[in-house]
Amino acid sequence: MRSVWLIFQREFQAYWTSPVAYVVLAMFLILSGFFFFGEFSRFVDFSQRGGSGVDVNQMLIRPYFYTVSVMILFLLPLVTMRLFAEERRQGTLEVLLTTPATEFSLVLGKFFAALGLFAVMMLGSVVHIGLLFIFGSPDLAPVLTGFLGLFLTGAVYIAIGVLLSSLTQNQVVAAAISFSLFLALWLFYWIGGLTSGSLSKVLLYTSLAGHFENFGRGVLSSSDFVFYLSWIVAGLFGATQVVQSTRWKA
Amino acid sequence: MIEVRDLVKKYGSVVAVDGVSFDAAAGSIFGLLGPNGAGKSTTIGCISGLLRPHAGTVRVLGHDIVGASTKAKKELGVVPQEIALYEDLSARENIAYWGGAYGLSGPDLKRRTDEVLALVGLADRAKEPIKKYSGGMKRRLNFACGIVHEPKVLLLDEPTVGVDPQSRVNILDLVRSQAQTGTCVLYTTHYMEEAEALCDSLAIVDGGKVIAQGTMRELRQRTEERDLLRLNGQFDVPHIEKKLHDLDHIEIIQIHETQITIAAGQGGNRLPEILGAIGETGADIRETTLSQPNLESLFIKLTGKELRE
Ligand SMILES: Nc1ncnc2c1ncn2[C@@H]1O[C@H](COP(=O)(O)OP(=O)(O)O)[C@@H](O)[C@H]1O
Ligand SMILES: [Mg+2]
Numbered sequence: 124m125r126s127v128w129l130i131f132q133r134e135f136q137a138y139w140t141s142p143v144a145y146v147v148l149a150m151f152l153i154l155s156g157f158f159f160f161g162e163f164s165r166f167v168d169f170s171q172r173g174g175s176g177v178d179v180n181q182m183l184i185r186p187y188f189y190t191v192s193v194m195i196l197f198l199l200p201l202v203t204m205r206l207f208a209e210e211r212r213q214g215t216l217e218v219l220l221t222t223p224a225t226e227f228s229l230v231l232g233k234f235f236a237a238l239g240l241f242a243v244m245m246l247g248s249v250v251h252i253g254l255l256f257i258f259g260s261p262d263l264a265p266v267l268t269g270f271l272g273l274f275l276t277g278a279v280y281i282a283i284g285v286l287l288s289s290l291t292q293n294q295v296v297a298a299a300i301s302f303s304l305f306l307a308l309w310l311f312y313w314i315g316g317l318t319s320g321s322l323s324k325v326l327l328y329t330s331l332a333g334h335f336e337n338f339g340r341g342v343l344s345s346s347d348f349v350f351y352l353s354w355i356v357a358g359l360f361g362a363t364q365v366v367q368s369t370r371w372k373a
Numbered sequence: 374m375i376e377v378r379d380l381v382k383k384y385g386s387v388v389a390v391d392g393v394s395f396d397a398a399a400g401s402i403f404g405l406l407g408p409n410g411a412g413k414s415t416t417i418g419c420i421s422g423l424l425r426p427h428a429g430t431v432r433v434l435g436h437d438i439v440g441a442s443t444k445a446k447k448e449l450g451v452v453p454q455e456i457a458l459y460e461d462l463s464a465r466e467n468i469a470y471w472g473g474a475y476g477l478s479g480p481d482l483k484r485r486t487d488e489v490l491a492l493v494g495l496a497d498r499a500k501e502p503i504k505k506y507s508g509g510m511k512r513r514l515n516f517a518c519g520i521v522h523e524p525k526v527l528l529l530d531e532p533t534v535g536v537d538p539q540s541r542v543n544i545l546d547l548v549r550s551q552a553q554t555g556t557c558v559l560y561t562t563h564y565m566e567e568a569e570a571l572c573d574s575l576a577i578v579d580g581g582k583v584i585a586q587g588t589m590r591e592l593r594q595r596t597e598e599r600d601l602l603r604l605n606g607q608f609d610v611p612h613i614e615k616k617l618h619d620l621d622h623i624e625i626i627q628i629h630e631t632q633i634t635i636a637a638g639q640g641g642n643r644l645p646e647i648l649g650a651i652g653e654t655g656a657d658i659r660e661t662t663l664s665q666p667n668l669e670s671l672f673i674k675l676t677g678k679e680l681r682e
Binding site: 125126129133137140141213214215217218219220221222223224225369370 | 418421422423424425443446447449451453455456457458459460461470471473474475476
């Protein structure tokens with residue numbers, strides 16, 4: 124497991140020596156900040172005009188989490204695209220496979236590095252929501268579950284992104300496929316709502332959006348956890364299999 | 374230290390390695406000599422644990438590369454044919470990374486990184502991003518990354534292809550000094566001169582098979598005392614075959630309409646006689662090459678074709 128740490132360090136540093144981390148962070152901070160402060164001023168306006176029964180959790184925090192969860196759908200493919208694709212293009216993957224490091228430790232190290240960058244992005248959101256606690260007193264529980272849901276959603280995107288990056292040596296292809304797939308997973312929710320019967324059930328269950336909504340409402344259920352974890356495990360397991368299959372053809 | 378038995382590796386229907394067996398010993402350089410596509414890289418891939426063999430076994434210091442892969446891999450250093458470096462890192466960072474991948478850390482890693490940087494002559498440019506490096510410098514760095522952890526077994530896949538003469542000398546010296554310190558070196562090449570200059574023993578491979586194997590001395594003896602005469606031009610094949618048949622102590626190794634290869638004892642002295650006989654057929658000889666017996670002539674004798682095509 125030393126090699127997990129080695130790969131993590133290497134990949135996490137690589138984010139900061141290339142433009143990736145800065146571009147993704149800047150885009151995230153600008154977009155989420157724009158949304159947050161827009162909604163924030165609308166909310167302040169509303170409550171100053173004596174809007175009764177205004178609930179900051181209901182009116183501001185839930186839409187914020189929801190919007191951020193959509194933003195990362197666009198941004199995380201940029202974070203995961205290079206992880207294995209670049210390694211394949213440079214020919215370093217084949218040499219890594221001759222070292223004592225196992226395929227799974229390579230996958231895990233890269234997964235955690237991307238998760239690390241995602242955690243840095245989330246700090247921006249912590250500041251946003253933190254401001255609300257300075258000026259008011261929102262309910263803490265839905266905030267915590269919201270962050271947990273956001274983090275798990277990001278982890279699913281990253282795990283699948285790692286898998287897709289392992290399939291190609293072209294970063295752009297990896298990003299494009301990741302993005303399309305995430306969008307599809309998200310849209311299942313609406314399509315599922317429009318249809319009925321067992322197909323609808325499957326779509327609704329597979330979609331990330333429905334499970335995320337529970338977290339936003341402050342509801343923690345083990346079935347949602349299992350759902351997210353299965354996606355993460357599937358992504359990481361799949362990536363390990365793909366990297367292993369390199370041994371047969373190379 | 375390396376023990377390869379009846380190794381077979383296929384890519385789909387292509388049999389890239391077809392029943393290869395050999396042993397390589399500590400403190401010596403074992404060569405795999407063969408033309409492009411002979412299966413050298415595939416053999417190295419199977420020994421290094423990158424590729425799964427379809428049949429046969431590979432042992433590294435007694436550890437089976439499939440059954441006990443982690444133990445076997447710890448003893449190995451691999452320098453791949455294609456340069457495999459991180460373009461965004463400096464030379465020092467690249468070496469440190471590969472050292473780390475083999476479990477080095479702390480002061481040991483720092484000491485070894487400094488040592489190999491000096492060995493490959495990159496110490497004064499170690500901090501530059503390697504994007505600016507020349508091909509020869511990258512080759513030397515690629516080499517450094519493979520020896521940073523002082524492996525007991527070193528696999529080198531054509532480490533001098535495409536380098537400047539100076540880097541080539543540097544790399545060949547490094548290979549020799551690795552063997553002198555007790556490392557078992559497996560060296561693949563398609564340069565006959567390199568194999569002759571470097572290797573203690575050798576397997577000549579072609580089409581995935583070992584066609585000759587032994588110590589350098591044994592192989593030199595097998596090349597006999599005959600010289601090789603190669604003619605390029607325009608030839609009437611049946612006519613020439615008949616003419617040469619009448620001459621004593623001459624063997625046609627290979628004959629085409631544009632090229633003939635002949636083995637003959639004392640080839641230099643017999644040149645007028647042979648050229649005369651061929652000339653009588655009305656052949657148009659454009660180029661003649663006479664070469665001393667060497668590994669190349671052994672390869673030509675065994676396969677009927679040249680090593681470098
Ligand atoms: N990834 C691959 N897929 C299919 N065929 C391959 C692959 N790699 C090598 N080969 C084939 O296997 C044979 C041996 O190749 P290789 O081991 O690279 O030879 P060498 O290193 O001696 O030049 C060649 O015929 C080559 O075309
Ligand atoms: Mg090769």
